[in-house]
Amino acid sequence: MLKLSLADLTDTRRFAVAFAAMLRNGDVVLLDGEMGAGKTTTTKLIAEAIGVVDDVTSPTYTLVHTYSGGRLTLHHADLYRLKSTAEIDDLGLEEMLSAGGVLLIEWGAPAGELFPAHVFVSLSIDDETGRTVTLGSRSEIWASRLEQLEADLQDLVV
Ligand SMILES: Nc1ncnc2c1ncn2[C@@H]1O[C@H](COP(=O)(O)OP(=O)(O)OP(=O)(O)O)[C@@H](O)[C@H]1O
Numbered sequence: 001m002l003k004l005s006l007a008d009l010t011d012t013r014r015f016a017v018a019f020a021a022m023l024r025n026g027d028v029v030l031l032d033g034e035m036g037a038g039k040t041t042t043t044k045l046i047a048e049a050i051g052v053v054d055d056v057t058s059p060t061y062t063l064v065h066t067y068s069g070g071r072l073t074l075h076h077a078d079l080y081r082l083k084s085t086a087e088i089d090d091l092g093l094e095e096m097l098s099a100g101g102v103l104l105i106e107w108g109a110p111a112g113e114l115f116p117a118h119v120f121v122s123l124s125i126d127d128e129t130g131r132t133v134t135l136g137s138r139s140e141i142w143a144s145r146l147e148q149l150e151a152d153l154q155d156l157v158v
Pocket residue numbers: 006007008009010012033034035036037038039040041042058106128129130131
């Protein structure tokens with residue numbers, strides 16, 4: 001696991017830019033953390049770094065938004081309103097992903113089994129502007145990438 005201390009939005013942006021640079025087609029990112037921890041903010045910064053030009057808004061009601069126009073297509077989902085894990089299947093996330101792009105899911109933990117190669121990104125609130133982000137993956141495809149991220153963001157490592 002990799003733990004980074006983000007003192008403010010500038011650090012969150014640095015993290016998002018470095019993380020976005022590692023993303024490849026077919027990746028699944030599960031974002032978690034309490035309300036207001038910064039899941040949507042981080043998603044917006046990742047989208048910006050990928051080159052998405054459209055405004056990224058919270059998909060709380062529609063559950064999933066797709067943004068093209070960047071280096072990669074970004075599918076942004078939010079499972080906060082999910083009532084049962086069976087509903088995940090109805091969203092067609094796997095089909096969406098197999099058509100191309102990266103899938104980023106807020107409140108994504110319930111989708112963990114469906115996407116075993118996911119990387120999790122968990123945010124927690126330290127103070128008004130401070131956040132701690134913890135990243136990890138069981139997948140081999142993320143091992144070297146997380147090492148690279150650690151090297152890129154050495155001064156933020158806890
Ligand atoms: N270092 C930081 N990183 C991210 N967000 C920060 C930071 N400092 C302050 N904030 C603020 O915290 C808020 C995070 O809200 P955001 O909507 O991104 O959270 P969320 O985790 O998506 O919440 P929800 O569970 O309601 O979807 C924003 O207002 C953002 O500006």
